[in-house]
Amino acid sequence: MSHSVYVTGTGRGDGRQVVDLGVMELLTRHVDRVGVFRPLVHDDGPDRLFELLRARYRLSQPAGTAYGTGYEEAAALQAERGTDELVSRLVDRFHRVSREYEFVLVLGTDYADTALPAELNLNARLANEFGASLLAVVGGQNQTAQSVQAEAGNAYAAFDSLGCDVVAVIANRVDPGARQAVSDALASRLPVPCYVLPEDASLSAPTVRQIVQALGAEVLLGDDAGLSRDARDFVFGGAMLPTFLAALTEGALVVTPGDRADLIIGSLAAHAAGAPSIAGVLLTLDERPGPDIMALASRLAPGTPVVSVPGKSFPTAGELFALEGKLNAGSPRKAETALGLFDRHVDTAALTERISLARSGRVTPMMFEHALIERSRERRRRVVLPEGTEERVLRAADVLLRRDICDLVLLGDEETVRRRVTDLGVDLRDARIVDPRTSPLRERFAERYAKLRAHKGVDRELAYDVVADVSYFGTLMVQEGLADGMVSGAAHSTAATIRPAFEIIRTAEGARIVSSVFFMCLADRVLVYGDCAVNPDPDAEQLADIAVQSAATAAQFGVEPRVAMLSYSTGTSGSGRDVDKVRRATELVRKLRPDLLVEGPIQYDAAVDATVAAAKLPGSEVAGRATVLVFPDLNTGNNTYKAVQRSAGAVAVGPVLQGLRKPVNDLSRGALVPDIVTTVAITAIQAQGGNP
Incomplete structure (x- = not known):
């Protein structure tokens, strides 16, 4: 049986779409299959909010199943045959949706030219008949703090008196100057959590x-x-x-x-x-x-x-x-702003518990991406982006700031960067722009780099030229503690991104080499592949190091590490130089990390398929359940991750570099804006250190 939450207001102008979007984001972080149901819709075309949710969250739900009936038809039915008949029809259509999904988000009526009497009562009854928890929203635009407090109190009292399971009250579009006072007052007056969202001018501005x-x-x-x-x-x-x-x-x-x-x-x-x-x-x-x-x-x-x-x-x-701005599928930047607002002012952990939202046993790509964004916000970090004039980077920076994921530093000629920002129409007022050529830091960085590379014959004059390069300048910002991590590669080669890191940041204590992993987000789980991007032909010692690093990275991002050391044979069935290398690496991993579950040599099918594992390695704690797959060489790893990405429709997140003292990550030159956002979130989490 599915669960549901009913989001409804008490009148027009409450900006409820921000809350609808925020709740949907919360649901998709925890649940694989979320459905949407709007009991009543206007008959003037597709419902823009459902279309936004369907596009943003890649819902497969057909639009026809998301709606109960039109307002005109509902008003006529209610007038002719009574409220019971209308409610009965809507309950029947709701259950058609609830049978197909783990959780259903119900979008209450909008109080806009509906011709329905006692609309609040109808929403309350529907929530009860659906067996849904109710989240009440009141509007605070152009109202005093006292008025908002009274409105919220009245809303709770009204729905509670009608028998609703009110899990929280949200006051939206409140004067920013009065937000804290309203929040404090409501916290002491209502028996349920009350969250206060301030008015954001960019949400009400039309595009x-x-x-x-x-x-x-x-x-x-x-x-x-x-x-x-x-x-x-x-x-x-x-x-x-x-x-x-x-x-x-x-x-x-x-x-x-x-x-x-x-x-x-x-x-x-x-x-x-x-x-x-x-x-x-x-x-x-x-x-x-x-x-x-x-x-x-x-x-x-x-x-x-x-x-x-x-x-x-x-x-x-x-x-x-x-005119007033509206959230729809054609305004993705408004959606990012709305989600940032919701996450900043709503205790999402508490709300999750209130609506009895149990986390799904499956981990979908979207759930994994949501988890990254949540983690990145826990302890805010500063990430430097050397490619400050690249369009995709600037668009990603806009999303990162709107979602409140991290602080940003953009490198490049300041006038050029600002002109690009203006041309693209993105809002990067909260980002810091630094020109390496004119920055006062250039002198300091030149001295630092000359000392680090003196053994290679680098003097201060040469260092002064080198550190003007954005990749070197950004890496030195990380090394000197002026940024917590760096992401580059949208317009630079992998070598241009990681060579400065090798020279300046260097390998972490205990790490033999720098390596990489991809998070492979399949339909129902996340696997970690290493190394698919850095080391062409690691020896046994290096392969063991890659395995240990990959297991640590997996644990840091919430994937329980069970390590499979891949080869073309399983167990003792094969021999030869390549198999012996993997067998030796497996032995080293067990010595280095006796607490780690590791199996090898093992073939890919035996590592991930329980049926094959039962035949080839019965009794293994890893076979058939592996989460970290370590490839014997770059040729095998790179081709495998791309084959799985294309043939299985997996989302490949990475490469994520590991083994450096401080985080630097490389982007594919074909990286899309969402890829950059995700990589920056990963970098911010790496900079936080520790495990979840």
Whole structure:
């Protein structure tokens, strides 16, 4: 039987989508198969929140199963045949979903033009009939602290009196200045946990894309990233250019008649200079600049939206001020902001316990990725990213900061980095930007590097040139304690990333070599593969070291280490130089770590398949249950991980370097933004040290 939680409010404007998204994130951290059910939906197209959840969490649930019925149909049914008939129909449709999933997130009604009487009572009854715990949300926008406290208290009392199992109350969109006072007051008044989320202007700001859709605007210039920018303010052009430029604000959408070429070019030039960065330009009166002006605009600020509407500026202003940002599948940055807000202000561990959320016995790729992000936040670390002008790195940095995963340092020419940030429309105000060529640290790092490499003939003059390289500068920041870890490789070779680490940070005490692992996230478990990226042909001693390091890395990331030393034969069935190497390495591992479960030589099938293991190595504590698979050489390891990744649809996280005194990790040059986010989270966890 599945479990469920019912998220509902008491009226409109509570920004409940932030809570819905946060709860879904919490559920998918612990449960493999989560379903979604919205009892009532509007009949004006696909439900944007379900589409967001389905896209973000890769739900396989068909949209048709996620909905009970439309509001109009529900109102008619209730009027003609009564509430009992409506509830009975919705309960039946809910159970069709609950039979298919371990846990169901129920999204309550939205109180928006629903024509349903006693809507709060209907939500309460549905929660009871579904057997769901209830999470109540109240809105605090434009309310005093006293009003929010009263609203939260009334919501709890109302649902409790109707027999609901209220697990928590969340006050959302509260004035940031009053958040702590409201939190303290509610903690002493309510018998259940109460969490207070402050208003975040970026969540209520519409994106340029949402403005285009709402106004039916025509996009003249701009790319997908530009259309995703938040319009945090509106500046209406009418003054002469010097006065107009002084009125520009960060993230503003410029609204001007289409024949004001001076204001169009002036605002885009200001954006290109970063003073300030604008969301885009909206042209009114159905006027369009000539081709020469448009060509100049595209060169000044590539990707920045320029859109056109036929209406006049005044009525357009009225429509703009009525818009509010919405979470949907087309606004991933808002989703990251919402999740960061939820995680900062909600005790997710306590809420997990309150809704009786038992962790699934399976570990899916998404669950593993969620666990990494949770762990990375436990003790905040600072990670340096040397490739500060690379688009994927900047987009990943935006996600890392929105999710509150770690502090960041970006390396590169400051003007170039800021221009790229402006062009991409990402928010990196909380990141530190350092130019190795002009930084005061360059002198200090040159002296340090010259001492470290004096035995190789490196003098201070040569060192001064070397440390201006972003990879060397970033590595020295880690060595000197100015950053806790480094991630690079999106635009640099593996050698360029790890050579400075070998020279400066060097191997950890007790480690013979630096090696690597991949976390292979299969459909139902996570395996650790080593070494698939660094050492071409390790000898027996090095192979044993790789095994010990890989087991320690596995334990650090919550994978119980059971080590399989792989070969083309199992047990005593084969002989030869390659098999003997693995047999010797296995013996060394047992001497180095007598507490570690290890088996070898063993073939891959016997290591991971219980049926094969029973035939080939009956009674082994590792065979058929191995979690750490150590390959005899790089050729075997690299090809195997790629074969499993492609043929089994596994998510490969890595390579994660091990054996260094401080964490430095390499990216594939084909790394996507999520890959970079995950690698930075891993690096932050490595910098924390210790096991979970």
